[in-house]
């Protein structure tokens with residue numbers, strides 16, 4: 001049965017005031033601001049004003065954020081660290097790995113976000129060898145990982161969806177392959193979470209990092225890191241801080257005793273304002289429905305891909321994709337600027353226009369993008 005693309009926006013679009021004056025179709029960069037997230041920031045200020053320093057409550061909010069994120073990825077709360085972005089969780093993991101035990105390689109794909117490459121290359125000074133798996137055109141087949149993962153591989157670090165072209169990697173197959181060769185798997189789920197269901201047990205990944213400011217509708221300043229329960233006690237992060245300690249309020253200056261849970265991947269004071277917003281965003285996405293959002297955005301993207309074809313433009317995103325559609329341009333920043341003059345918010349990367357719909361976008365939004373592309377036909381490659 002065809003998806004009714006008016007059903008989801010009819011339920012939720014009114015909660016995002018930006019649509020009163022813009023066509024916002026850029027959730028791969030940042031989710032639109034909802035009434036719920038705005039209210040959560042106001043609540044943070046009200047609580048601060050009313051109580052002064054309600055740290056017990058604020059630590060409880062941090063636990064609520066942990067539990068909400070855990071629910072979203074099918075993990076338990078004690079397998080999740082609350083961080084300030086994705087990078088600190090991945091860096092804490094890197095700091096806990098040793099590379100002098102015969103497994104010195106970290107295999108990454110050329111689809112990774114820069115922070116992933118930078119964190120693993122930073123470990124070269126500690127004996128790590130980083131192996132890049134190259135793309136073949138717009139995709140990276142599992143066979144390319146076959147050639148790169150061997151019995152010296154410690155970790156395979158892959159993204160679920162490429163931020164540059166929207167391609168989706170075959171996470172299950174790559175994970176199975178990595179495990180069969182004794183390597184661990186870290187999934188960067190930032191471009192996926194909130195746009196389609198992710199389940200760490202089903203995928204069988206060992207670690208997962210993400211933040212909340214894109215399809216999870218939160219804002220900057222909050223990220224999460226998942227570590228499979230059995231692995232937590234085997235990892236001893238040296239990038240750390242007092243919120244990673246077994247007893248945060250022991251205030252023990254003379255010892256390092258990391259938490260028995262994944263909290264050992266945390267560091268300092270949690271980002272309380274972003275936690276208020278992150279909970280509001282994640283709960284709103286749960287209310288809207290992530291599986292429904294996937295179907296909805298797939299239908300909008302079919303409409304977009306077909307229309308770009310009719311304009312004789314070139315969609316570079318392969319059929320196996322996330323929510324993001326990338327369109328080749330002769331001058332992507334100029335195309336983003338041209339669309340912005342028509343009140344349409346998109347973004348660009350790597351010579352491509354990025355268009356990323358979400359639950360709140362309508363078929364009319366896609367039509368507006370297509371009409372603007374037609375008016376700027378000379379900027380399509």
Ligand SMILES: Cc1ncc(COP(=O)(O)O)c(C=O)c1O
Pocket residue numbers: 084085086087088113115159161163188189190191210211223
């Ligand atoms: C795939 C991917 N990973 C990671 C990040 C950002 O990581 P961090 O939260 O450390 O800034 C982004 C942000 O754009 C991303 O698209």
